[in-house]
Amino acid sequence: QQQVKQSPQSLIVQKGGISIINCAYENTAFDYFPWYQQFPGKGPALLIAIRPDVSEKKEGRFTISFNKSAKQFSLHIMDSQPGDSATYFCAGRGNMLTFGGGTRLMVKP
Amino acid sequence: NAGVTQTPKFRILKIGQSMTLQCAQDMNHNYMYWYRQDPGMGLKLIYYSVGAGITDKGEVPNGYNVSRSTTEDFPLRLELAAPSQTSVYFCASSYLRVGNYEQYFGPGTRLTVT
Numbered sequence: 566q567q568q569v570k571q572s573p574q575s576l577i578v579q580k581g582g583i584s585i586i587n588c589a590y591e592n593t594a595f596d597y598f599p600w601y602q603q604f605p606g607k608g609p610a611l612l613i614a615i616r617p618d619v620s621e622k623k624e625g626r627f628t629i630s631f632n633k634s635a636k637q638f639s640l641h642i643m644d645s646q647p648g649d650s651a652t653y654f655c656a657g658r659g660n661m662l663t664f665g666g667g668t669r670l671m672v673k674p
Numbered sequence: 675n676a677g678v679t680q681t682p683k684f685r686i687l688k689i690g691q692s693m694t695l696q697c698a699q700d701m702n703h704n705y706m707y708w709y710r711q712d713p714g715m716g717l718k719l720i721y722y723s724v725g726a727g728i729t730d731k732g733e734v735p736n737g738y739n740v741s742r743s744t745t746e747d748f749p750l751r752l753e754l755a756a757p758s759q760t761s762v763y764f765c766a767s768s769y770l771r772v773g774n775y776e777q778y779f780g781p782g783t784r785l786t787v788t
Contacts, residue, residue: 574714597775608678608764608779609717654716658775661707661732664716 568592569657571665578672584642586668588655591636595657600629600640601664603652612653613640645672675700678780680765686786687755695750695783697765705768706748707732707777708740710761717764723748724770755787 578584599614615622615629628641655665681696709717719732723742739751766777
């Protein structure tokens with residue numbers, strides 16, 4: 566199975582709050598787990614990525630937490646800002662990238 | 675560098691018409707991809723190419739064709755357009771090497787088939 570399940574589909578967070586987006590995967594052969602950020606009218610762009618031999622990766626306000634035994638990983642956005650309002654996609658890499666369904670995040674001022 | 679460019683930005687097709695979506699990259703990337711994006715469905719891989727002259731099917735190839743005669747260009751052909759092909763199409767490219775799998779996406783083409 567190549568599926569990647571992402572939740573929630575949409576998320577509203579107050580400015581300064583923590584945004585959390587979750588993904589679950591089935592294929593244990595995935596060797597790379599990126600998160601892409603997409604603003605309206607634009608193509609997705611790589612935000613942050615993690616390898617399965619690492620449990621956490623942090624870049625600025627963005628953190629990936631990875632649980633290999635549960636086959637789950639999540640994106641945490643600390644101190645969320647209105648400029649973070651976008652759609653976020655998780656993915657897993659086997660032969661190619663398999664994307665989750667996306668989460669539309671709105672950060673209210 | 676312009677990165678990945680796509681034309682047109684928008685297009686409306688009638689059922690049964692054909693068209694070609696253009697994609698070009700100037701980063702000398704070996705891999706190129708075509709995805710379609712439908713609401714709530716994420717990005718689905720249509721076709722990909724690992725280099726000039728080499729293409730392969732992705733998850734949803736039916737109704738589409740591709741070719742790759744140069745490193746830079748990767749056009750997507752729709753034959754006999756159907757309403758189910760209404761979507762936003764993204765082209766992407768990458769220079770695949772161990773540990774670096776980042777894909778660079780174009781701005782997309784919004785296609786409506788009526």
